[in-house]
Amino acid sequence: MPGLIPWGIWAAAGAGGSTAGSYELISTSLVTGSSVASVTFSSNAAWANYKHLQIRCAAVETAGGGIDSMIMRFNGDNAANYAWHGLSGINSTASSTSGATSSTPYIAFINGDGAANLRFSPIVIDILDFASTSKTKTSRSLSGSLGAVDKGVTLKSTLWNSTAAITSIVLSGASGNLDVGSRFSLYGLRG
Amino acid sequence: MANAMVALANTTVGTSATVTFGSIPATYRDLRIIIRVGGTTSTGSGITFNSDTNYSANYSRVVMTGNGTSASSFTNSGAGNPAANHDAGALRTDGQLIIDILDYSATDKHKTFLSRQDAAGNETTALAGRWASTSAITSIMLANDSGGGLSSGTTISLYGIVSA
Numbered sequence: 394m395p396g397l398i399p400w401g402i403w404a405a406a407g408a409g410g411s412t413a414g415s416y417e418l419i420s421t422s423l424v425t426g427s428s429v430a431s432v433t434f435s436s437n438a439a440w441a442n443y444k445h446l447q448i449r450c451a452a453v454e455t456a457g458g459g460i461d462s463m464i465m466r467f468n469g470d471n472a473a474n475y476a477w478h479g480l481s482g483i484n485s486t487a488s489s490t491s492g493a494t495s496s497t498p499y500i501a502f503i504n505g506d507g508a509a510n511l512r513f514s515p516i517v518i519d520i521l522d523f524a525s526t527s528k529t530k531t532s533r534s535l536s537g538s539l540g541a542v543d544k545g546v547t548l549k550s551t552l553w554n555s556t557a558a559i560t561s562i563v564l565s566g567a568s569g570n571l572d573v574g575s576r577f578s579l580y581g582l583r584g
Numbered sequence: 585m586a587n588a589m590v591a592l593a594n595t596t597v598g599t600s601a602t603v604t605f606g607s608i609p610a611t612y613r614d615l616r617i618i619i620r621v622g623g624t625t626s627t628g629s630g631i632t633f634n635s636d637t638n639y640s641a642n643y644s645r646v647v648m649t650g651n652g653t654s655a656s657s658f659t660n661s662g663a664g665n666p667a668a669n670h671d672a673g674a675l676r677t678d679g680q681l682i683i684d685i686l687d688y689s690a691t692d693k694h695k696t697f698l699s700r701q702d703a704a705g706n707e708t709t710a711l712a713g714r715w716a717s718t719s720a721i722t723s724i725m726l727a728n729d730s731g732g733g734l735s736s737g738t739t740i741s742l743y744g745i746v747s748a
Contacts, residue, residue: 414587482648482657537712
């Protein structure tokens, strides 16, 4: 019978975190002071160590409330070179949405209630084979928005129709700024 | 560079029992829980943070499910269905559950989590949940959604994910 498992037992089991592994933190961006239009991760020498990337966020938007979308663009490309699909549950309705030859690749739900409401959206994004120069770039995510009125969860996938290696990632809200307290962490997975 | 995902605990339920991870330090940014269901009884999974059992007031969730025929969505929050508000996903035979808890130690935000639940013979589900508290999570109790024990043979792994 497992019962209570205290922290000391975990530590004794060797949960150190000091050894190199296959899943590593690259950087974290925390919105402080005032809201921002976007958060950017730019490549550095460390990115060469990895095959895939993961972004983990607890984020909220300043927009006027409700469920909004987060947009993820690569390498400064703002043109209609993206496609995306979503499978979503919003309150009591399940639906699927998509965009082709889109300049606004929606990668996740983000709550637009503002930081003061404390309802930061949980978001996890995977970007596969980001450095390949022979494949277009695909991403997928799971995210939720647990606002004061509407609640939603969504699985999304996006395509960036380019074989260029990804060297920068820009995350932004579709309707508002990323509010204070929002946190974005980028991880690399070794191949 | 250090491994960013650290195995913190593993346990296998012997005789049906609840499982509590206690005294969780604020060392990590996120937590991940992986559950492989044992036994043949299907129930919901009750997740309780810091012993807060005021499920009607402090827990809410939205659930999207596909069962092979249709997709559906529903929410639980408020006093309408308190027993289900803290359900992190169904525990079914041949089922699996992966729960990500974001910013679990932050004191400037409520605690939100994502869950992916699959049971090959029944359904696949995505869930987002919220615990309306700014307290850092220091304990997590896992039970069925009636507060009873998890099935014998259920394995549970807890991981911490670091962030600067």
